[in-house]
Amino acid sequence: MPALRPTDMPRAGTLQGILLLLPMTMAVMGLVVLVPVLPQLMAHFHAVPGVEYLVPLMLTLPALCVAVLAPVAMLRVYCSWPGVSAIMNLRVVVEKYR
16 A cells, blocks of 8 residues: 655645634633523522532533544544545554554
8 A cells, every 4th residue: 555645635725724723712702601690590400419510510611512523623633634534544553652
């Protein structure tokens, strides 16, 4: 199998940069939207056991989702270059460090 040269690899553009930065922005925006309504949420769900734990946990969920799903997104991008399979990409990396 022929090895790929760096010039054969597609280059990331502005759109890819924006798409990589948006998930981080959304996690922060989730916090900004949720913080002002926490007292109302605690008052509304006062009868639910563990409300003191569950309502503030909502603040960590957006950041937790970004942290958990970022590797999946990275693999999706890495393995989906046009015309390049994941095995070919792996072979290029292995050849590079031999």
